[in-house]
Amino acid sequence: MSFLWEKSATxxxxxxxxRESKPFFFSFAMACGVVPAVIGYGIMQLTSSRNEQLEAQLRKTARPESL
Structure with a gap:
């Protein structure tokens, strides 16, 4: 962290x-938590398939203990 403090004005x-502003702190903390969560949720929605035929095939070939 000292390297960042010494080298980065940002x-x-x-x-x-x-340190100086509580509203800025909470806004920054929320942005650090909410933005990645929204991006992750969007990626999960885009990459998850709701193909009924694929689900049926996976359920048919699943091991009994996984059901």
């Missing part, structure tokens, strides 16, 4: 702002 600005 990091120093961010740390200073989060």
């Amino acid at each position: 990091w120093r600005w961010l740390v200073r702002r989060t």
Whole structure:
């Protein structure tokens, strides 16, 4: 962390702002949590298939303990 503090003006600005302003801190914390969650949810929705035929085939070939 000291490397970031010494080399990055942006990091120093961010740390200073989060120390000085509670609203900025909570906004930044929410952005760090919500933005990745929304992106992850979107990716899961795009990549999950609701193909009934595929689901039936997977259920037919599944091991008994996984059902």
